Amino acid sequence: MAGITEDMIGQQLAAASQIIETQVDAEIERLDNLDGDELENIRKERMAAMRKRALKKNEWIANGHGEYRELSEEKEFFECSKKSENMVCHFYREGFERCRVVDKHFSLLARKHIETKFCKINAEKAPFLTGRLNIHVLPTIVIVKEGKTKDFIVGFTDLGNRDDFNTEMLEWRIARSDVIEYSGDLLQPPTANKPKKTITMHDSRNKKTIRSGDDDSDDSDY
Structure with a gap:
């Protein structure tokens, strides 16, 4: 046989x-x-x-793509979302280690994916936005397409729930929201950094305080 x-x-x-x-x-x-x-x-x-x-x-390039930069005020968030079809914005707070991790990866992705605007804004200086978008956990990545909020990446749960994920893992997660040009398999995360457990889309935005995604950090009231 x-x-x-x-x-x-x-x-x-x-x-x-x-x-x-x-x-x-x-x-x-x-x-x-x-x-x-x-x-x-x-x-x-x-x-x-x-x-x-x-x-x-x-x-x-004229709209600031190709580099990762900080938005100075809340109204700039709305201005950028109107000028750029695809935008990914990191809501951060000074002193949060996981926010620095996102900064590192975004600096690389901004140069690679010039078709998308990568930016960040200090959550403490954006009370209207954090309230409107119901942001309570930092870092939170807000994904905007054609002027409309499309998706959120809250903390590192969607990234394998680990701090040492690679840039490709974050790139894959962002690509699932259809805001960057991606040639890989959207159904499977990069094998080089595939977590042991199945990745689940977890939304922690129902919490009442903004806190770091670090397990051992204190909650930070806003």
């Missing part, structure tokens, strides 16, 4: 390989048979796409 099974698998692989080869040959033949006008149209379409991307990149 084992020999038959192996033969069947071999035949299936051969058939699949033949299908792919046929498809490739057909595409090559199609391209070879394109006339001058068709090739020119393809070239123009690609050039137009490249120009559109370049213009978009210039727009992103």
Whole structure:
């Protein structure tokens, strides 16, 4: 039976390989048979796409993309969310170690994902926003798409509930909210940092005080 099974698998692989080869040959033949006008149209379409991307990149840079920076006041949060289609904002507090961890990862992600604005704001200086967004645990990452709040990453629960997660883990979690260009598998976190337990989406925003995500830190009343 084992020999038959192996033969069947071999035949299936051969058939699949033949299908792919046929498809490739057909595409090559199609391209070879394109006339001058068709090739020119393809070239123009690609050039137009490249120009559109370049213009978009210039727009992103003009709006402060490509660098991780702090918002000076609450109204700047709303201004940025209107100018940038995708925005990820870190609500932090001075002296919280886990907030410094987020700063480190955001500095890397801001440069990598120029299509998205990465910023932070001091929660203590943003009482209206923290109240409106029901933020009670720090760090909290607020994800905004097209001017609307789409998602929250509260503490490090969604990141394996550990402080030493890698940048790829945070990138994957943010990508699940569809605000960055991501080529990996959205259904599985990066294997290099996969936690032992299944990741659950936990919302701690029902607590009444803003506190650090550190287990051994005191609650900080606002």
